[in-house]
Every structure is written in C-alpha cells, then in structure tokens.
Amino acid sequence: MNQTMNEKEPTYFVSCPSGVEKLLVDELASFGLNDLKQEKGGVSLQTADEKEIISVVLNSRLASRVFKILQSYTIYDKDDLYRMASQKWWHKEFDVDQTFKIQTLFDFKAKKILKNSNVYGLTLKDAICDQFRKECNKRPDVAKEDPDISLTLRIEDKYPNRKKNEDAPEKNNFMAIISIDLCGTPLNFRGYRSAYHQAPLRENLAAALIMASDWKPNEEILFDGMCGSATILIEAALIAGGVSPSYLRVFEAIENNQQVFAFEEQSWFVDNNQLKNWFYDHIDQECKNNKNKLKNIEPGLIFGSDISPGFLKSARANLKEARIPKEAVRVDLGDATKDGPGANQKSGVYICNPPYGERLVQEDIEKLYYDLGENLKNNWKGFRAYVFTSDPSLRKKIALQTSERIPFFNGKLECRLLKYDLY
Ligand SMILES: C[S@@+](CC[C@H](N)C(=O)[O-])C[C@H]1O[C@@H](n2cnc3c(N)ncnc32)[C@H](O)[C@@H]1O
Numbered sequence: 001m002n003q004t005m006n007e008k009e010p011t012y013f014v015s016c017p018s019g020v021e022k023l024l025v026d027e028l029a030s031f032g033l034n035d036l037k038q039e040k041g042g043v044s045l046q047t048a049d050e051k052e053i054i055s056v057v058l059n060s061r062l063a064s065r066v067f068k069i070l071q072s073y074t075i076y077d078k079d080d081l082y083r084m085a086s087q088k089w090w091h092k093e094f095d096v097d098q099t100f101k102i103q104t105l106f107d108f109k110a111k112k113i114l115k116n117s118n119v120y121g122l123t124l125k126d127a128i129c130d131q132f133r134k135e136c137n138k139r140p141d142v143a144k145e146d147p148d149i150s151l152t153l154r155i156e157d158k159y160p161n162r163k164k165n166e167d168a169p170e171k172n173n174f175m176a177i178i179s180i181d182l183c184g185t186p187l188n189f190r191g192y193r194s195a196y197h198q199a200p201l202r203e204n205l206a207a208a209l210i211m212a213s214d215w216k217p218n219e220e221i222l223f224d225g226m227c228g229s230a231t232i233l234i235e236a237a238l239i240a241g242g243v244s245p246s247y248l249r250v251f252e253a254i255e256n257n258q259q260v261f262a263f264e265e266q267s268w269f270v271d272n273n274q275l276k277n278w279f280y281d282h283i284d285q286e287c288k289n290n291k292n293k294l295k296n297i298e299p300g301l302i303f304g305s306d307i308s309p310g311f312l313k314s315a316r317a318n319l320k321e322a323r324i325p326k327e328a329v330r331v332d333l334g335d336a337t338k339d340g341p342g343a344n345q346k347s348g349v350y351i352c353n354p355p356y357g358e359r360l361v362q363e364d365i366e367k368l369y370y371d372l373g374e375n376l377k378n379n380w381k382g383f384r385a386y387v388f389t390s391d392p393s394l395r396k397k398i399a400l401q402t403s404e405r406i407p408f409f410n411g412k413l414e415c416r417l418l419k420y421d422l423y
Helices: 021-030 050-059 078-085 108-113 117-136 203-212 231-241 247-256 273-295 309-321 365-379
Strands: 012-015 036-039 042-045 065-075 100-106 149-157 174-181 221-224 302-306 329-333 348-352 383-389 404-410 413-421
Touching: 012 050, 021 036, 021 042, 021 203, 050 065, 050 273, 065 078, 065 149, 078 117, 078 174, 100 108, 100 117, 108 149, 117 149, 203 231, 203 404, 221 231, 231 302, 231 309, 231 329, 247 273, 302 309, 309 329, 365 383
Parallel strands: 100 149, 221 302, 221 348, 302 329, 348 383
Antiparallel strands: 012 042, 012 065, 036 042, 065 174, 149 174, 383 413, 404 413
C-alpha cells in the first residue's frame, strides 16, 4: 500500500487538447527534454529541472497547463488517501495564509468503484488542513473562486492495461496523484483575444493544426480563407517569428509589476532566491527579444479572409492586440467558395476551419462545404489545403481525395484535419 515517489515516477504533467499529445512530445523534445511519456490528454516528464519546467510554461505553444506532481501512491480507499496525504509537509508547499482549491478527477474505474469523487476531495482537504494545524496551529482557507493554490487529485486504475477477466492480487488498487498547477490562467489564453467571435479555436489547438501541417514558416504562404477572429493567422505569425506564446502575458506583467504565473506564489519558487533571480532576469530579457522577433516576421506570407465584415473587424482588433506588424499578416473580406490566390501566389498552405453547423447557424452548410471543395479544386492548384472540421457527413461534401486525416478534439467535438494535395 505504502509507496513514496521514486525517480521513475513522473515529476511533471503537461496537459493539452486531446489529439495534440504526440505533437506535444515532439515540442518538448525540441526544448531538449528527455524521459517524456505520452499519456491521454498530455505528456508526463520524469527528469526536468525547475528552470526547464519554467521554460515549458513560457514557451510551449501546445500545452494547456503544466502540473508539478507532489505525491503519487497506491491507495485502496479513502483511509489510505488520508494516511498518505497527511504524511506530507504541506506547509513546505504553500503558506498557511494562502487559499487553496482541490479539483478531483476520477477515471472510469474509479468512478465505478469509489463512486463519489467529492468524498475523496474532502478527505484530501482534511489531511492537508490537519497537517497544517499540527505544524502551524492554523489551517489554510479553501477558496472556490480564484484560489492562490490549485491542487488536482487524480485517481485512476493502477492496472489500466489488465485484461478484463485477468486475476490480479491488487484488484481494486488505484493510483492517487496529487499535483499543483503551475500556470494559473491556462497557457492557451495568450492575451490577444480582445474581440468577439462566436466560435474561435483554442489558441493551442490552432498552433497544433499549423504544426501538424507541412507549412514552412518564413518560406511559404499560409492562407486562412475563413479566418474568423484570426487565431490561426496570429499563431502562424508567432511561429514564424519564433515569438514565445506567453509574450503578451509577460509584457503586461512587467509593465504592471504583477505576477504572470501561479508558480510565482509557490514555495519551491518563492524560497529559491537563485531561481527567482534567474526567472525575473530571464523574462526581462525575453521581453526585449520577443519585441524584436515580432518585427522580424517575414512580411507578405501570411494572409486571411472572412465573409463577415464583423468578424474581419475582430480579426484586425486581435492582430493589433497581439502586436503583429501590419506587413506580417494581411486580412481582407472574401468568399472562400469563390476567391483564388493573388496573382503572384503560386503555392503554399491553404488552411481553414469552416463552420460546423454546431455553434454557427449556416443556411446551407452542406453547400458551403461542397462549394469550398470545388473552389479549392479549381482555383488553388499548387497549394496543399487543410480543412479542420467535425461532422463526417459535411466532410464528405468536399469532393476531393484526402491525402491525410489527422484526428483532434475541439473541446468534446471529435474533429479531423483533412489534407488535400491540389494539383
Ligand atoms: C468556425 S469559424 C472560424 C473561427 C476561426 N478559426 C477563429 O479562431 O476565430 C468559421 C468562419 O467562417 C466564416 N465563413 C463562413 N462562410 C464563409 C465563406 N463563404 N467565405 C469566407 N468565410 C466564411 C465565418 O464568418 C466564420 O468566421
């Protein structure tokens, strides 16, 4: 029953939208990180040090959140959870005057057998408060809204790969994993979304679509024919410039002398002066670097259009908020079922995220998909087209042969990024 953390257990978990996990492994490997394990909904890391994990928080385009794993052990029931959690020195993790919140997540088997996740959340809360009382004669308060410290308790089957009728000595054993969120506001909230759109893509999903495509930044054209509020275009510009995705949040925090991320209030960071000095010097320097990088995005390669004048206004407002230079991204009114590329635009990537008919009401959504396909066939020869959409019956309206179908989830919607080679 008793099991403390050993070196082979993950120390961090980086979450991402479903379907993005493999791209996230590649992104984290490109940061020089090893011992990465692809999991459902994210990637776990075993050997990252503190500076490396802070760099992930600053630089990952694909991550939603980054969690530091504080405890991970086998439990049979809530008494085990209490026993194990009350052995931890919680007062070394955060201050008694800070508020905290626990989110409890059960997998399918935990739901079936342990049933009530609230009871487990409350058990962990009691263990934490009792341990604080013992050490500090005081307990921290729980805050449902805007807590200083966000903890996650994940309880899952210890043997998820066991066959159905296979006998196992520890049949109902679970792994309880307690982690602390290092981010606060999720990392996909880049800070440029100032203007309204009914159905914007999540920023990290938009970055994933671009990374899953074979677009060559700074060399080739990227055109989003249904750009909406310009999420794909802004992410493409940031990728082209090598601009850190957290740049706006960092600019703003430095300007207003505020903290950017939740970890800045956590003991492992607060009590390490060397790490703090490194971080604040590093973001100061990065702020200057990113300002220069924004100016260096290759002009004349990223374009977008939308049929709605209102959404085009939103696109322009967001591009401005993102501080993307006008010459780096151009957006115009346009109809994706009729327009072709400009006179000198012979090849590159055409990408779009048409309405699914789920959140946007479209008079004749099937016709829109059919006409989009016909226009791609007739007017975009030489380009590789990527269409990101959900409904299989709508996908079939595009009368073109797909050369790739990459699955992603947009929230709960199962989607595909469809690739068409246009000859
Ligand atoms: C799902 S939204 C795209 C959202 C966008 N990716 C974002 O993150 O904001 C689909 C967009 O397609 C646009 N649209 C619909 N029909 C169009 C057409 N025929 N030509 C161009 N744009 C069109 C809508 O105005 C809407 O902004």
